[in-house]
Amino acid sequence: MNKPRLATLWLDGCSGCHMSLLDTDERLLDLAARVDLVYSPLVDCKLYPEAVDIACIEGAVSTAEDECRLRSVRERTKCLIALGDCAVTGNVPAMRNTWGTDTVLRSVYLEREALAARIPTEDLPLLSDKALPLHTFVKVDFFLPGCPPSADTIFSALTALIEGRSADLRLNTGFGT
Amino acid sequence: MEQQITIEPVTRIEGHAKISLFLNDSGQVADARFQVTQIRGFEKFVEGRPFFEMPSLTARTCGICPVSHELASAKACDQLLAVTIPETAKNLRRLLNWGQLIQSHALSFFYLSAPDLLLGMDHPPETRHFLGIAAQDPQFARDGIRLRQFGQQVIERLAGRRIHPSWVVPGGVNTPLSEETRTDLLNDIPEVKNLALSHLQRFKQSLEQYQEYIEHFACFPSLYLALTNDANTLEHYDGRLRIIDQQGTLLKDSSSPTEYASWIGEAIEPWSYLKFPYYVPHGYPDGMYRVGPLARLNIAARCGTELADRELDAFRALQAGPIQSSFHYHYARLIEILYAVEMIENLLSDPAITDQRVRATAGVNNTEAVGMMEAPRGTLIHHYKVSNDGLIQWANLIIATGHNNLAMHRGILQAAQRYLGHGELHEGLLNRIEAVIRAFDPCLACSTHAVGHMPLDVQLIGPDGTRLKHIRR
Numbered sequence: 001m002n003k004p005r006l007a008t009l010w011l012d013g014c015s016g017c018h019m020s021l022l023d024t025d026e027r028l029l030d031l032a033a034r035v036d037l038v039y040s041p042l043v044d045c046k047l048y049p050e051a052v053d054i055a056c057i058e059g060a061v062s063t064a065e066d067e068c069r070l071r072s073v074r075e076r077t078k079c080l081i082a083l084g085d086c087a088v089t090g091n092v093p094a095m096r097n098t099w100g101t102d103t104v105l106r107s108v109y110l111e112r113e114a115l116a117a118r119i120p121t122e123d124l125p126l127l128s129d130k131a132l133p134l135h136t137f138v139k140v141d142f143f144l145p146g147c148p149p150s151a152d153t154i155f156s157a158l159t160a161l162i163e164g165r166s167a168d169l170r171l172n173t174g175f176g177t
Numbered sequence: 178m179e180q181q182i183t184i185e186p187v188t189r190i191e192g193h194a195k196i197s198l199f200l201n202d203s204g205q206v207a208d209a210r211f212q213v214t215q216i217r218g219f220e221k222f223v224e225g226r227p228f229f230e231m232p233s234l235t236a237r238t239c240g241i242c243p244v245s246h247e248l249a250s251a252k253a254c255d256q257l258l259a260v261t262i263p264e265t266a267k268n269l270r271r272l273l274n275w276g277q278l279i280q281s282h283a284l285s286f287f288y289l290s291a292p293d294l295l296l297g298m299d300h301p302p303e304t305r306h307f308l309g310i311a312a313q314d315p316q317f318a319r320d321g322i323r324l325r326q327f328g329q330q331v332i333e334r335l336a337g338r339r340i341h342p343s344w345v346v347p348g349g350v351n352t353p354l355s356e357e358t359r360t361d362l363l364n365d366i367p368e369v370k371n372l373a374l375s376h377l378q379r380f381k382q383s384l385e386q387y388q389e390y391i392e393h394f395a396c397f398p399s400l401y402l403a404l405t406n407d408a409n410t411l412e413h414y415d416g417r418l419r420i421i422d423q424q425g426t427l428l429k430d431s432s433s434p435t436e437y438a439s440w441i442g443e444a445i446e447p448w449s450y451l452k453f454p455y456y457v458p459h460g461y462p463d464g465m466y467r468v469g470p471l472a473r474l475n476i477a478a479r480c481g482t483e484l485a486d487r488e489l490d491a492f493r494a495l496q497a498g499p500i501q502s503s504f505h506y507h508y509a510r511l512i513e514i515l516y517a518v519e520m521i522e523n524l525l526s527d528p529a530i531t532d533q534r535v536r537a538t539a540g541v542n543n544t545e546a547v548g549m550m551e552a553p554r555g556t557l558i559h560h561y562k563v564s565n566d567g568l569i570q571w572a573n574l575i576i577a578t579g580h581n582n583l584a585m586h587r588g589i590l591q592a593a594q595r596y597l598g599h600g601e602l603h604e605g606l607l608n609r610i611e612a613v614i615r616a617f618d619p620c621l622a623c624s625t626h627a628v629g630h631m632p633l634d635v636q637l638i639g640p641d642g643t644r645l646k647h648i649r650r
């Protein structure tokens with residue numbers, strides 16, 4: 001039987017959720033033995049492949065580019081996990097929402113004594129109005145809250161999914177913890 | 178024929194970026210841009226929040242070095258309170274910081290860069306990653322995991338959790354260290370010290386085979402910036418900001434933290450969200466400087482621990498004056514891991530470390546403060562202004578990776594000229610350009626206070642501005 005194909009992605013997050021996945025320490029190698037890691041910041045594959053079984057997505061959706069990637073990942077993935085509070089609720093990236101994108105950019109680039117002060121726009125993805133959680137855009141199959149979710153939580157969730165035990169998942173999770 | 182080179186995403190770095198390479202009329206690479214493509218706006222959205230939230234809030238800029246942000250932030254907050262924190266609290270913060278230094282350096286070396294070094298730049302990309310190493314040299318992978326784990330365990334045992342702990346507070350830390358934790362950590366020291374030493378030896382023995390990279394991976398003179406203490410030994414938590422020139426001569430030694438603003442300027446380019454800090458007296462872009470492990474080892478007179486000092490002597494023997502190749506960031510990182518293990522042992526061996534007084538309390542007694550410390554990737558600066566009620570009115574964060582922005586540009590240009598100017602383009606050549614970036618270990622999560630999935634887009638642009646090449650892996 002083919003091994004399940006696993007992918008992990010960062011959108012607008014702090015990488016803490018990915019670090020928590022690495023905090024599985026040696027269990028990472030056990031996990032790696034049971035899946036094919038086909039796409040991740042940790043590996044060198046540059047294009048999101050077809051027919052992925054499980055994708056863990058960290059971070060909120062902050063640009064049109066993020067949204068585009070999320071949608072194409074959804075199309076190519078059976079089971080999509082919102083990994084961590086940013087993906088689940090918007091969390092920290094969404095703190096800019098109350099200010100408005102324009103105010104934030106003006107503050108960071110124009111209102112501090114920088115040389116050649118201007119807002120960078122050339123050949124760059126522009127920030128959307130708001131940073132929003134994944135389920136605003138696509139169907140999410142599992143939500144793993146936590147900032148970040150603990151390594152044990154991520155490990156149990158992934159093992160259960162690999163073993164097809166998703167119905168009786170009892171995870172120790174909580175927002176912000 | 179329209180062609181464009183794209184490496185997308187840049188993998189095995191920590192952030193969100195793309196690269197453009199500009200050709201001149203004769204087809205040589207004339208200019209390079211390293212574009213950081215995301216921004217979160219921490220400086221703005223923290224406005225109005227109470228200052229005591231700042232350590233935990235700014236930790237969320239980065240999951241790799243949250244402790245650095247917590248400490249820079251807490252140091253600024255200590256000054257808002259106008260308190261001197263208890264000596265034990267200071268030492269506990271130091272321990273936490275060295276734990277983080279070890280895990281972050283281990284991540285950079287073992288997980289992100291070792292695939293290039295051990296498997297080779299031209300190894301097939303499908304298996305050129307940490308799990309590929311695990312398949313080929315399981316012991317190497319396990320050692321890397323163990324070193325990173327030890328660093329994370331230092332944090333977990335002191336602060337309750339590995340990522341974004343809320344133990345560091347304005348005025349000190351939340352809870353003292355128990356005798357039991359002290360013993361547990363000390364018990365692990367001999368094992369990790371051996372690991373640190375043996376991988377440093379192994380790296381040194383392999384240096385000869387990397388000569389080509391040493392000469393072309395951002396190898397040029399520059400200024401260097403880091404904190405040092407009064408004894409002029411390696412310092413990550415406290416001390417004065419110091420900048421040296423390419424010969425190693427001292428240019429500036431700050432007497433107060435707020436002084437940074439008069440000699441570190443920030444420039445903005447329209448094509449990157451990451452600003453370009455520069456040394457003001459030398460102007461932009463000539464005031465390019467480097468920070469991080471290489472800068473720290475170039476600036477400090479000694480490490481201050483036995484084994485690391487021995488290693489520092491060997492490191493210094495590589496070249497007269499400051500070490501110039503950014504490839505040696507790897508080497509410097511391994512020396513710092515060893516140093517951090519020795520320092521953790523030293524501090525834990527002092528019974529005063531379990532003292533119960535670990536926090537000073539006070540109200541707001543200052544309305545402006547600057548907190549600085551050495552994050553794994555270099556000097557981190559948090560600058561706050563607060564209202565009399567302690568609500569943040571203004572904040573500025575200058576981040577390690579930002580400091581290195583100009584030098585990373587120069588480094589990419591140098592490597593591109595070496596590897597892409599002529600002949601056939603192939604994946605391994607592009608990987609060499611990525612590898613230059615990995616040597617700096619940029620943390621783009623921190624630097625734009627945002628992180629993405631780390632795409633690196635490389636495009637070749639002709640003299641008339643058209644895109645010439647496009648390669649995807």
Ligand code: SF4
Binds near residue numbers: 059085146
């Ligand atoms: S949920 Fe927390 S740990 Fe995860 S990306 Fe967001 S801020 Fe970072």
